[in-house]
Amino acid sequence: MVEGMVTMAGAGRDCSIANALGVIGERWSLLALREVLLGERRFDQIARNTGASRDILSARLRTLVERGVLAKVQYQERPPRYEYIPTEAGRALRPIMLGLMEWGDRYVTDGPGPTRWEHDCGAELHPEMVCGHCHAPVLPGTTRLVRLGQVR
Amino acid sequence: MVEGMVTMAGAGRDCSIANALGVIGERWSLLALREVLLGERRFDQIARNTGASRDILSARLRTLVERGVLAKVQYQERPPRYEYIPTEAGRALRPIMLGLMEWGDRYVTDGPGPTRWEHDCGAELHPEMVCGHCHAPVLPGTTRLVRLGQVR
DNA sequence: GGTGATAGGTTGGATTATTGGACCGACATC
DNA sequence: GATGTCGGTCCAATAATCCAACCTATCACC
Numbered sequence: 001m002v003e004g005m006v007t008m009a010g011a012g013r014d015c016s017i018a019n020a021l022g023v024i025g026e027r028w029s030l031l032a033l034r035e036v037l038l039g040e041r042r043f044d045q046i047a048r049n050t051g052a053s054r055d056i057l058s059a060r061l062r063t064l065v066e067r068g069v070l071a072k073v074q075y076q077e078r079p080p081r082y083e084y085i086p087t088e089a090g091r092a093l094r095p096i097m098l099g100l101m102e103w104g105d106r107y108v109t110d111g112p113g114p115t116r117w118e119h120d121c122g123a124e125l126h127p128e129m130v131c132g133h134c135h136a137p138v139l140p141g142t143t144r145l146v147r148l149g150q151v152r
Numbered sequence: 153m154v155e156g157m158v159t160m161a162g163a164g165r166d167c168s169i170a171n172a173l174g175v176i177g178e179r180w181s182l183l184a185l186r187e188v189l190l191g192e193r194r195f196d197q198i199a200r201n202t203g204a205s206r207d208i209l210s211a212r213l214r215t216l217v218e219r220g221v222l223a224k225v226q227y228q229e230r231p232p233r234y235e236y237i238p239t240e241a242g243r244a245l246r247p248i249m250l251g252l253m254e255w256g257d258r259y260v261t262d263g264p265g266p267t268r269w270e271h272d273c274g275a276e277l278h279p280e281m282v283c284g285h286c287h288a289p290v291l292p293g294t295t296r297l298v299r300l301g302q303v304r
Numbered sequence: 305g306g307t308g309a310t311a312g313g314t315t316g317g318a319t320t321a322t323t324g325g326a327c328c329g330a331c332a333t334c
Numbered sequence: 335g336a337t338g339t340c341g342g343t344c345c346a347a348t349a350a351t352c353c354a355a356c357c358t359a360t361c362a363c364c
Contacts, residue, residue: 012203014266016256017186017249023260025179027322034169038300043341049303051164053323058342068259079330081340089259095281095290096251097169103248104168107220107241108175114166114301120294123285129247130282133275138247142272148190149266151201179351195312205352210313231359233311307363314357321350328343334336 014149023067024093028052028060030100033086036070037094041083069093098127166301175219176245180204181212182252185238188222189246193235221245250279 012018024030031050040046047057061084064070069090075083098117105113117125129138136142164170176182183202192198199209213236216222221242224234250269257265269277281290288294 012183013187013201015183015186016253016261016265016267018183018256019260020252020256021179021182023256025177025182027177030173030177031164031167031170034167035165038297044339047341049165053325054341055324055343056322079332079340082342089255091292092255092259094292096248096255098281098290099248099251100172101168103241103244104170104172104175107244108171109168113168114299115168116298117295118298119283119286119288119290120296121283121286121288123283124298125290125295126284127281127290128284128287129250129279130287131271131273131275132278132280134271134273135280135282135287136271136273138250138271138277138279140243140246143269143277144272145190146268146270146276147266196310199312205354206313207315207353208351231311231361233360305364309362310360312358315355317353319350319352321348323346323348326343326345329341331339333338 011152013151016149023069024064026060026063028056029064030093030097032057032060032064032084033069033090033093034097036084036086036090037097041085043082043084046084064090095127098125099129102127163304165303168301175221176216178212178215180208181216182245182249184209184212184216184236185221185242185245186249188236188238188242189249193237195234195236198236216242247279250277251281254279 024033028050031052032046035046035049040049043054043057043061046061047054050057052060061070061072065072065084068087070084071087072082072084075081101113101115119125130136131138176185180202183204184198187198187201192201195206195209195213198204198213199206202209204212213222213224217224217236220239222236223239224236227233227235253265253267271277282288283290
């Protein structure tokens with residue numbers, strides 16, 4: 001009844017990746033969020049643009065609201081109409097979406113990427129992950145594991 | 153028989169995020185990849201550390217190999233034993249995993265993150281997404297949509 | 305020779321999730 | 335009055351997932 005993904009917390013490594021996926025890892029969740037971040041905030045439009053069936057989308061939006069990724073706001077009375085807007089946590093997923101897009105463009109999608117962004121600097125956007133402190137790229141050899149979550 | 157996720161390509165917006173999720177978006181796929189990137193490359197160990205059931209994990213690893221994210225390499229004969237190692241595409245997902253970890257630490261996990269990394273510069277790793285060209289942070293107001301995938 | 309451990313799965317049966325489509329109430333517009 | 339929009343819910347059929355048990359093969363030990 002709750003959500004299947006929740007059972008995931010019961011075993012495996014204690015890990016924020018697993019915890020994050022417990023919130024946004026179910027099918028359609030990220031695609032719904034993609035639409036909201038693109039500015040599509042109405043149920044019907046999100047349904048059309050993702051291809052999700054309406055009842056699953058309804059369930060996903062509900063969990064995303066419960067978990068604080070989206071907020072559901074009434075924008076008119078009579079008849080009551082709602083829109084979904086991203087919370088701070090939702091907006092914080094934007095870099096991850098762009099990272100996924102970059103990865104998909106490079107390793108999955110044939111031909112040029114169907115969606116393209118330009119940065120303020122004028123260049124086509126190809127995001128890169130850097131250390132928040134020294135701003136050097138985060139490459140495999142440049143990090144050291146300090147502490148690892150235990151397997152429960 | 154193929155994979156449920158594949159049907160996703162049939163509708164919705166033409167989008168590399170959706171395409172990427174078609175490869176790595178199923179449950180357990182990213183957690184299996186997490187273990188491989190942490191250096192756990194044997195089936196039993198991945199099963200224990202993720203908490204996935206063995207048959208599902210077996211299916212997920214097979215798709216990840218088919219799709220070029222992992223490679224399955226025999227490391228001994230008699231009895232034949234295999235290990236899973238990341239391909240270039242798999243290693244390219246490391247920044248996304250770190251981004252997910254950062255997001256989970258901040259918005260989902262209670263208390264301090266269970267897993268922590270240190271960068272070469274000496275600081276605890278808090279990755280950040282920047283423009284690959286000018287190296288400025290990718291903030292919501294600093295990008296412009298040039299082209300958007302069509303809804304099919 | 306027998307027992308147990310390790311490795312990498314497969315099989316079966318029960319439980320859940322997902323799907324597409326139909327349907328609904330409250331309007332608004334033609 | 336008919337049709338359309340919006341934000342969903344409900345339904346039956348299908349598909350995926352889960353867990354436990356089992357299997358094959360080898361090695362180590364006694």
